[in-house]
Every structure is written in structure tokens, then in C-alpha cells.
Amino acid sequence: MGNRATLLILVLVFCHGLAMTLGFVEDQDWKKEREEKEHREGKSEHWFLLRNTKRVVQTDAGDMRVVKSVVGRIADRPLHIGFITMEPKSLFIPQFVDSSLILFIHRGEAKVGLTCEDSLSEKRLKSGDVYRIPAGSTFYLVNTWKNHKLHVICSIDPSESLGMGVLQSFFIGGGTYPRSILSGFDHEVLSSAFNVSKAELRNILTRQQEGPIVHVSDSHAPSLWTKFLQLKEKDRLYHLKKMVDFQQQPNQEEEEEEEQTNWSWRTLLNSALGNDKKPNNKRSKGTSESPDSYNLYNKKPDYKNAYGWSIAVDEADYSPLERSGIGLYLVNLTAGSMLAPHMNPRATEYGIVLRGSGRIQIVLPNGKSAMNSKIKEGDVFFIPRYFSFCQIASRNGPLEFFGFTTSARRNRPQFLVGANSVLQIIKGPELAASFGVSEDRISHLLNAQHEAVILPTREAKTPSEKKKKHQKEEEKVKFERLPEVIKNFGNEMIMGSY
Ligand SMILES: *[C@@H]1O[C@H](CO)[C@@H](O)[C@H](O)[C@H]1NC(C)=O
Ligand SMILES: *[C@@H]1O[C@H](CO)[C@@H](O)[C@H](O)[C@H]1NC(C)=O
Numbered sequence: 355m356g357n358r359a360t361l362l363i364l365v366l367v368f369c370h371g372l373a374m375t376l377g378f379v380e381d382q383d384w385k386k387e388r389e390e391k392e393h394r395e396g397k398s399e400h401w402f403l404l405r406n407t408k409r410v411v412q413t414d415a416g417d418m419r420v421v422k423s424v425v426g427r428i429a430d431r432p433l434h435i436g437f438i439t440m441e442p443k444s445l446f447i448p449q450f451v452d453s454s455l456i457l458f459i460h461r462g463e464a465k466v467g468l469t470c471e472d473s474l475s476e477k478r479l480k481s482g483d484v485y486r487i488p489a490g491s492t493f494y495l496v497n498t499w500k501n502h503k504l505h506v507i508c509s510i511d512p513s514e515s516l517g518m519g520v521l522q523s524f525f526i527g528g529g530t531y532p533r534s535i536l537s538g539f540d541h542e543v544l545s546s547a548f549n550v551s552k553a554e555l556r557n558i559l560t561r562q563q564e565g566p567i568v569h570v571s572d573s574h575a576p577s578l579w580t581k582f583l584q585l586k587e588k589d590r591l592y593h594l595k596k597m598v599d600f601q602q603q604p605n606q607e608e609e610e611e612e613e614q615t616n617w618s619w620r621t622l623l624n625s626a627l628g629n630d631k632k633p634n635n636k637r638s639k640g641t642s643e644s645p646d647s648y649n650l651y652n653k654k655p656d657y658k659n660a661y662g663w664s665i666a667v668d669e670a671d672y673s674p675l676e677r678s679g680i681g682l683y684l685v686n687l688t689a690g691s692m693l694a695p696h697m698n699p700r701a702t703e704y705g706i707v708l709r710g711s712g713r714i715q716i717v718l719p720n721g722k723s724a725m726n727s728k729i730k731e732g733d734v735f736f737i738p739r740y741f742s743f744c745q746i747a748s749r750n751g752p753l754e755f756f757g758f759t760t761s762a763r764r765n766r767p768q769f770l771v772g773a774n775s776v777l778q779i780i781k782g783p784e785l786a787a788s789f790g791v792s793e794d795r796i797s798h799l800l801n802a803q804h805e806a807v808i809l810p811t812r813e814a815k816t817p818s819e820k821k822k823k824h825q826k827e828e829e830k831v832k833f834e835r836l837p838e839v840i841k842n843f844g845n846e847m848i849m850g851s852y
């Protein structure tokens with residue numbers, strides 16, 4: 355066992371050493387750190403060593419370092435390598451990241467919680483275990499040992515990343531440090547969404563200040579740890595069942611991913627060869643030569659409640675979408691309702707307002723507002739993958755919008771608020787600890803909203819003059835300018851951007 359681990363590490367070091375030959379690009383920040391280190395250690399030429407190291411998280415309870423891959427032809431598939439160290443009884447708080455991670459438990463024992471679709475799977479990992487965290491999936495990591503540190507080495511695959519840094523974290527929990535992505539929403543809207551008072555919300559969103567890795571020790575929260583140990587024993591059976599269900603199609607995701615990275619090749623080849631027709635098009639296997647069309651309005655809503663409905667169309671509904679790698683959706687909100695804060699783990703979204711007016715709020719990875727703007731018929735908006743956002747219909751009438759997602763696979767948006775939210779899924783001591791509040795408090799917050807996906811909002815107070823002016827200014831950030839805004843922001847993206 356030990357030998358194998360050593361061997362794996364040797365292979366890792368060797369492979370990444372190989373990748374590092376002449377010529378690589380590095381940004382100034384990293385270069386400076388490396389040069390300083392070289393200066394300290396005496397300069398020497400270690401071409402086969404990756405030395406672009408940066409500490410991306412450092413708290414009382416642990417740290418994370420990332421060794422950056424070389425960029426350029428030589429590393430045709432760049433992978434960054436992360437090193438996570440966690441003190442006994444500590445928690446890497448719930449988050450999702452813009453890269454797929456493969457965790458390798460180097461030393462110690464860990465519990466990892468990972469959401470897959472609408473359930474949480476918790477796994478105990480021991481030294482030598484390997485576990486994959488897909489990009490955009492919410493997860494947390496706990497060092498379960500009482501008196502040993504946990505050492506994890508992980509690969510960070512940037513092929514799906516936003517390109518804002520080596521790794522971009524989006525924290526679900528948090529307070530003042532790190533900020534939860536929830537904090538970026540207008541608190542009026544958010545308190546409406548959670549169906550709790552603004553005071554209660556503020557209380558929960560401002561406690562945590564210990565960083566992304568926190569202690570969950572006995573002294574810190576006496577009941578927390580014991581409760582968690584008891585609770586999880588019971589829950590494990592339930593999750594085990596879910597895992598078994600999930601594992602019955604173990605290769606599906608990988609196959610799908612393979613296809614996704616390669617769709618452009620196929621599209622390109624097909625169009626180059628004039629082979630534009632897909633031979634196994636399920637819907638066109640009749641006599642007709644051309645593929646069927648598909649009517650969005652004829653589809654039964656995938657989700658419907660008193661406040662509106664939504665439809666998503668993917669390749670399973672209409673096979674030609676598979677070729678283009680595009681999905682569609684249609685949402686109809688009743689007056690004053692909102693599509694709860696959510697994010698797309700797999701796709702960028704382009705939306706077009708078909709009818710009515712309302713508001714859209716988009717949050718940056720660091721939990722600050724990226725945009726809070728009015729939208730009206732004809733407006734086109736763009737939501738980068740992983741960014742959280744919500745749409746709210748005005749009180750004058752329904753808001754109908756439609757759009758495209760850059761994935762033909764089932765998109766499965768992750769909701770942050772509502773009865774089916776990712777917070778509900780990971781509800782428990784870890785979530786409470788990540789906000790630095792008691793479990794009771796979190797339970798109260800999460801139980802207040804009975805609706806899911808589409809939520810009612812409360813009657814908004816008439817905004818004061820000052821607020822009106824403020825809103826006007828915010829609306830100047832035009833949709834077309836959003837990518838630019840994000841790019842400019844990228845450099846100063848303090849927390850979460852490594
Ligand atoms: C959306 O809902 C409104 C009522 O809230 C309805 O009048 C309208 O026809 C709906 N739109 C579509 C496309 O069904
Ligand atoms: C909001 O909470 C109140 C009780 O405080 C409850 O009566 C109501 O049904 C809740 N609304 C929703 C939409 O969950």
C-alpha cells in the first residue's frame with residue numbers, strides 16, 4: 355500500500371517533470387514568487403521540476419498550495435497540482451470549483467461530501483484512495499481524525515475553467531471571510547426567497563470569518579461534532595442506497611464528457627465532408643429525409659407551481675441538439691415571482707426576454723454583485739457558467755424568457771435557495787460550521803421557504819429616492835459589457851481566485 359502510494363507520487367513527479375521543458379509562460383505574480391524562492395535556495399536549473407507554487411488558502415485549520423502547470427505546446431493537457439493540509443477535526447467548507455479535481459488521500463482519513471444531482475453522497479476515504487470531484491459539483495472535505503493531519507494531493511484540470519486564475523472557488527457557506535455566493539444577491543430579494551426576515555439572514559451571512567478551512571473541534575462547538583458523528587451513521591445507509599443507484603450507470607458521465615470535448619471535432623469533420631446528417635438520429639428514422647422539428651410550447655412543463663413553470667429541452671428530447679451541443683429552455687414567471695438563485699454547473703446561458711419585464715441579478719465568484727439590472731422584452735442576457743443568478747418578474751405582469759445553454763446534456767441547474775436547494779442537500783453540521791452558526795439557526799433558515807425553483811416575492815417597499823438613483827447607475831452596466839466587466843474584475847478577484 356505504502357509502496358504503491360510512493361510509486362504513484364514518483365510517477366506524478368516524473369510526469370510533470372517531463373512536461374516542463376524549455377519555454378513556458380507564467381504570470382508575473384507566480385514568476386516573482388518563484389524567483390524569490392530561487393534566490394533563497396540558490397539558482398539552479400531544474401528543468402524537470404515544477405516550481406510555480408502558490409499558497410491559495412491559509413487558515414488556522416489548514417492550507418492549500420497549488421503548483422501551476424506549464425502553459426504551452428509542451429503540456430498539451432495542462433494539469434495543476436494542489437496540496438491540501440488540514441488540521442485534526444477541520445472542514446474545508448462547502449464549495450464548487452470551476453475545474454474537475456481528482457483527490458488522492460496521501461495521509462490520513464477524510465470524509466468527502468459530494469452532491470450528485472439531488473442527493474448528497476458521503477464517502478469515507480483513507481490513505482491511498484482516489485476520488486473525483488466534477489467541475490461545478492458542490493463538495494466539502496472533513497478531516498475526521500482526532501489527532502492527525504490530513505494530507506491530500508489533487509489534480510486540477512483547467513480544461514473547463516473560467517480562465518480567471520488557476521482555480522476558482524465558489525463558496526456556498528461563508529460570512530465575511532470567505533464570502534458566500536449568496537451574499538451577492540440583494541438582501542431584500544434573498545430574504546424573500548428564503549422567506550425569513552432580513553435580520554435573520556444578515557445574522558447567518560456575516561458570522562464566518564475564519565476562512566475556507568475551519569475547525570470543527572469539541573471546544574469550538576461542543577454539540578456539533580458529536581451530533582455530526584451520530585447523524586452521519588444513520589444517514590449513511592440512505593446515502594449508500596443512493597450511491598448504488600448512481601453506480602448502476604457508472605460510465606455514463608465519462609462517456610458524456612468524452613463526447614462533449616469532442617463534439618466540435620465531429621461537427622467540424624461532418625460539415626467539412628458535407629456529412630451534415632447524423633445517421634442515428636432517433637427522430638428522423640422514419641421515411642422523411644430531414645429531421646423533425648420540435649415545438650417548445652408543446653412540451654409539458656418540467657417544473658410547475660403556483661408561481662410559474664419552466665421547460666428544458668436537451669438532446670434526449672430532440673436528438674439533433676446533440677450535434678450542435680446546445681440546449682434550450684423556456685420559463686414563465688407570474689407577476690412578482692422569481693426564478694430562485696441558481697447556477698449552471700455545465701453550461702453558459704444566453705437568455706432572451708420574450709414578454710414582460712423584471713430584473714436580473716448576477717453574482718461574481720467572490721460573492722459580490724456583478725449586475726442588478728432591469729430587463730424588458732427583447733433584451734438578451736448572458737450568464738457565464740458557474741455564476742449564480744436569479745430573474746424576478748415585475749409586479750405588472752408575467753415574465754417570459756427563453757434561451758440557449760451551451761450543453762446538449764441535461765443541464766441540471768443547482769438552486770441555492772428553495773426547498774430543493776443545494777443548501778438543503780448538504781444541510782447539517784458542516785453547513786452550519788461553514789456559516790459559523792448553530793444547526794438550529796440553519797434549519798430555521800432552510801425550513802422557512804416551502805416552495806422550490808420558482809418562488810413568490812414579497813411586496814417590495816417603494817424605493818427611496820436615493821435607492822432609485824443607485825439603481826439607475828447600476829443599470830448602466832449593459833449586458834454586452836458584462837464579459838468585459840468580468841475580465842477587468844478578474845485580476846482583483848480576491849477570495850476564491852487563485
Ligand atoms: C405565461 O403565463 C401567462 C399567465 O401568467 C400566460 O398568459 C401566458 O400565455 C404564458 N405564456 C406561455 C408562452 O404559455
Ligand atoms: C413563509 O412563511 C410563512 C410562515 O412564516 C408561511 O405561512 C408561508 O407559507 C411561507 N411561504 C412560503 C412560500 O413558503
Ligand SMILES: CC(=O)N[C@H]1CO[C@H](CO)[C@@H](O)[C@@H]1O
Nearest residue numbers: 612615616617618619620623
Ligand atoms: C480530445 C479528443 O478525444 N479528440 C478526438 C476527437 O475525435 C477525433 C476524430 O474522431 C480524434 O482524432 C481526436 O483525437
